[in-house]
Structures are given as C-alpha cells and as structure tokens.
Amino acid sequence: xxxxxxxxxxxxxxxxxxxxxxxxxxxxxxxxxxxxxxxxxxxxxxxxxxxxxxxxxxxxxxxxxxxxxxxxxxxxxxxxxxxxxxxxxxxxxxxxxxxxxxxxxxxxxxxxxxxxxxxxxxxxxxxxxxxxxxxxxxxxxxxxxxxxxxxxxxxxxxxx
Numbered sequence: 001x002x003x004x005x006x007x008x009x010x011x012x013x014x015x016x017x018x019x020x021x022x023x024x025x026x027x028x029x030x031x032x033x034x035x036x037x038x039x040x041x042x043x044x045x046x047x048x049x050x051x052x053x054x055x056x057x058x059x060x061x062x063x064x065x066x067x068x069x070x071x072x073x074x075x076x077x078x079x080x081x082x083x084x085x086x087x088x089x090x091x092x093x094x095x096x097x098x099x100x101x102x103x104x105x106x107x108x109x110x111x112x113x114x115x116x117x118x119x120x121x122x123x124x125x126x127x128x129x130x131x132x133x134x135x136x137x138x139x140x141x142x143x144x145x146x147x148x149x150x151x152x153x154x155x156x157x158x159x160x
Contacts (some may be wrong), residue, residue, distance in 0.1 A: 002077040008050040013037025048131035049160035058154040064146035090156040095122035099148030106142025
C-alpha cells in the first residue's frame with residue numbers, strides 16, 4: 001500500500017551570520033541575515049495540496065532513466081499521481097558525482113515543467129511549482145533524468 005502525505009513543509013532561503021567588522025579589537029559584532037527566507041507548510045486540503053511523495057535514489061545507466069508519475073516510486077510502494085500536479089521537485093547530486101544531473105520534461109508522454117533543472121556535482125535544488133500546469137494523465141506523465149553513468153542523484157517529487 002502506498003503512503004499518502006499528511007503534511008509537508010518546504011523551506012527556502014538563507015540563514016547567514018556575518019561579521020561586519022568595526023568592533024573593538026578581539027571582539028566580533030555578528031549580524032544575522034534571515035531575509036529572503038520562507039517556510040511553506042502544505043496539507044492535502046490546501047491549495048496547492050500535498051498528497052503524494054515520490055522518491056528516487058537510482059543509479060544512472062545508459063545516460064539516464066524515465067520517471068512515470070502514474071507508477072512512481074513512493075516511500076512505501078508505488079504511487080499513481082493521475083489527476084495530480086507536480087507541486088515541488090527536490091534534487092541533490094552528490095559531490096562524488098562526475099557530471100551534472102538534469103531533470104526535464106519526458107521525451108515520450110512528457111509532463112511539462114517550465115524548464116529543465118540542472119544540478120552540478122555537490123549541488124542541491126528545490127523548485128516549487130505552485131500547482132503549475134496540467135494534471136498528470138496517460139499522455140502527460142513522464143520526467144526524464146539524465147546524467148553520468150554510475151552517478152546516484154536523489155530526487156523527490158511532491159505531488160498534489
């Protein structure tokens with residue numbers, strides 16, 4: 001049985017402490033910077049909703065693989081996101097990777113995303129789509145993952 005999301009939270013931003021200098025010798029005056037920081041809680045009943053989570057930590061071979069969102073890997077079995085939309089994509093490309101990982105609209109029966117997501121080795125990204133685009137269905141259901149053979153990116157897709 002596939003799991004369903006009870007609640008999700010997306011965190012964006014910077015939390016940086018800076019030393020602005022100018023203090024008496026031997027003392028640092030630190031200034032916290034938390035602007036451009038946001039946290040977005042999401043529930044299945046919200047607009048946009050959070051209903052399903054798909055997770056991949058698959059080794060790239062043959063240059064990549066395709067995710068079918070009507071039969072996607074969940075945390076406890078496959079999830080069928082038919083009638084749902086992609087709410088967010090989170091990707092991490094380990095620093096030991098030898099090349100970029102790219103997430104793009106699938107070449108066959110693709111579920112369109114506004115632009116490809118490219119994550120360099122050691123990089124991470126979180127893209128929030130805010131209920132963008134059409135629902136997932138039999139002809140709009142795939143994302144293509146490409147990269148260097150042997151690399152193992154981590155990809156999470158929040159659907160609702």
